Amino acid sequence: MAPTDPKTWIKLSWIHVSISQIYMNANDTILSIKGLSKSFPGVKALSNVEFCLKRGEIHALMGENGAGKSTVIKVLTGVYKRDAGEIIYNGAPLDCKSPLQAQEAGISPVYQEVNLVPNLSVAENVFLGRQPIKGGRIDWKTMNRAAAKIIRRFDLEIDIEKNLGDYPVAIQQMVAIARALELNSKILILDEPTSSLNVQETERLFTQMRRLKDEGQAIIFITHFVDQMYEIADTVTVLRNGTYIGTWSVAELNKLQLISKLLGKEAEKLSEVTAGKLGNASGDGRGRRQSVVEARGLGKTGGIKPLDLRVATGEVLGCAGLLGSGRTELANLLFGIDVADKGVLLVEGEQTKIKHPRKALQLGLALSPEDRKDQGIIGDLSVRENIILALQNRKGWFKTLSRAEQQEIADRYIDILNIKTPTADQAIKNLSGGNQQKVIIGRWLAANPKFLILDEPTRGIDVGAKTEIQKLIVELSKQEMAVMFISSELEEIARCSTKVMVMHDMQVSTTLEGDDINENTIMHAIAERHSDGE
Numbered sequence: 001m002a003p004t005d006p007k008t009w010i011k012l013s014w015i016h017v018s019i020s021q022i023y024m025n026a027n028d029t030i031l032s033i034k035g036l037s038k039s040f041p042g043v044k045a046l047s048n049v050e051f052c053l054k055r056g057e058i059h060a061l062m063g064e065n066g067a068g069k070s071t072v073i074k075v076l077t078g079v080y081k082r083d084a085g086e087i088i089y090n091g092a093p094l095d096c097k098s099p100l101q102a103q104e105a106g107i108s109p110v111y112q113e114v115n116l117v118p119n120l121s122v123a124e125n126v127f128l129g130r131q132p133i134k135g136g137r138i139d140w141k142t143m144n145r146a147a148a149k150i151i152r153r154f155d156l157e158i159d160i161e162k163n164l165g166d167y168p169v170a171i172q173q174m175v176a177i178a179r180a181l182e183l184n185s186k187i188l189i190l191d192e193p194t195s196s197l198n199v200q201e202t203e204r205l206f207t208q209m210r211r212l213k214d215e216g217q218a219i220i221f222i223t224h225f226v227d228q229m230y231e232i233a234d235t236v237t238v239l240r241n242g243t244y245i246g247t248w249s250v251a252e253l254n255k256l257q258l259i260s261k262l263l264g265k266e267a268e269k270l271s272e273v274t275a276g277k278l279g280n281a282s283g284d285g286r287g288r289r290q291s292v293v294e295a296r297g298l299g300k301t302g303g304i305k306p307l308d309l310r311v312a313t314g315e316v317l318g319c320a321g322l323l324g325s326g327r328t329e330l331a332n333l334l335f336g337i338d339v340a341d342k343g344v345l346l347v348e349g350e351q352t353k354i355k356h357p358r359k360a361l362q363l364g365l366a367l368s369p370e371d372r373k374d375q376g377i378i379g380d381l382s383v384r385e386n387i388i389l390a391l392q393n394r395k396g397w398f399k400t401l402s403r404a405e406q407q408e409i410a411d412r413y414i415d416i417l418n419i420k421t422p423t424a425d426q427a428i429k430n431l432s433g434g435n436q437q438k439v440i441i442g443r444w445l446a447a448n449p450k451f452l453i454l455d456e457p458t459r460g461i462d463v464g465a466k467t468e469i470q471k472l473i474v475e476l477s478k479q480e481m482a483v484m485f486i487s488s489e490l491e492e493i494a495r496c497s498t499k500v501m502v503m504h505d506m507q508v509s510t511t512l513e514g515d516d517i518n519e520n521t522i523m524h525a526i527a528e529r530h531s532d533g534e
Helices: 006-028 069-076 099-105 122-126 140-152 169-182 199-214 226-232 255-263 327-335 357-362 372-376 383-395 403-416 433-446 463-478 490-496 519-528
Strands: 029-040 043-054 058-062 084-089 107-110 187-191 218-222 235-240 243-249 291-299 307-312 316-320 342-347 350-352 365-368 451-455 482-486 499-504 507-513
Touching (some): 029 069, 043 058, 043 069, 043 218, 043 235, 058 069, 058 226, 069 218, 122 140, 140 169, 199 218, 235 255, 255 519, 291 327, 307 482, 307 507, 316 327, 316 463, 316 490, 316 519, 327 357, 327 365, 327 451, 327 482, 357 365, 365 433, 372 433, 383 403, 383 433, 403 433, 433 451, 433 463, 463 482, 463 490, 490 519, 499 519, 507 519
Parallel strands (some): 043 243, 058 218, 058 235, 107 187, 187 218, 316 499, 365 451
Antiparallel strands (some): 029 043, 235 243, 291 342
């Protein structure tokens, strides 16, 4: 029998609404990841990672290089098999065995490098693998009509019968997203989608992301651009070194706090930090040192914006900034991997133009790259062969080093750098990450460079090896070598550098010297460029 008391009606209605709201909130969650762990030989890529995605939400996944962002996505989409943890998708356990299975389940990644077929038409790419068939042949009319309808949703005025490769990257990404949605995607994963886009193209993408969000689409937005994250995302999850740091509403986390999470330094503790450098090569009272490398307005269209820098003998120029700030791009520009089209570069006072790495080597420049596995070591060659590569290149292949010379050089740097290997003829791929890194540094030291660029030389190696490399950097400065030291770890930048250049958005935002070099000032210099006054 229905109650007649108005108060009872109100109470029952309130209970009904509350239960309905709880039910709706529970149903809002489309993806829940708990305790996710994944290891590779010698590397713990993920450890107890958590992630929760709701319908109608743009959820940013952030972290510096090596944080584990890509590994999470590859486990989710069936590229890797997880070691532990659970994935709940649409209320049921999920264990994708392949990217195709993930796609069929409605999980669609769109990568920075668009993985479609440029020599096929836009329409063919939208329906790739699912072309409508009529009479045993592709029904071109139906496919083109359907593709045009899909593309119109994105406000794109393009000819769907033209090859995809005829259009710029921004259009290709929109087509990739359109294809993902046509596959009845429930979760859209955008992996660094704005890295190759200009401001107008980025805003166009964001307009479509907001529209999709309003339609209830769940979006995972992987990015290293802090300002863009604040512009578009509702929620942010931060990973660091394969571990889960936390999840926050974007509205409740200011930019300084976010950057401290990304870099691993609590903002409130930074004020307690004081400079503790291992040494300071520029503070010896001998006056202005001889310039080794000097740049004046050096830059590249679409890349590094014009900047000035000067590194002298015995100086360690620390280069700090968030992922995407331009640190590696600057190293590549100085070493000739990328070619500057603006400004002037001087080496020991002589103006020069470095168009390729061999020219850099001839001038006495050396680069230990960030990605040691793909760009540094040659895995199937021995430690000896890897160490003598740069020196042999400088001498030329018609003036080969004898086996005895090679052995003497390799043994010298194995001893100097304390490289742990049973023999110089051991394949370098069998060494630990830290020892591989030492071999790469040994390679460049054997070439006796005037200017050594070290791009993240301590990333992914154990504490002991890290300390040895930090000490080596300071020792090289005492031996009058000029060093550029790129690192995401503020502590080692502060400890090892005689001056620090802070980068943001492909340009130098500030340079710190003397007593200003400490974690606190570096951290705030990085955050200042992203700050919105909070």
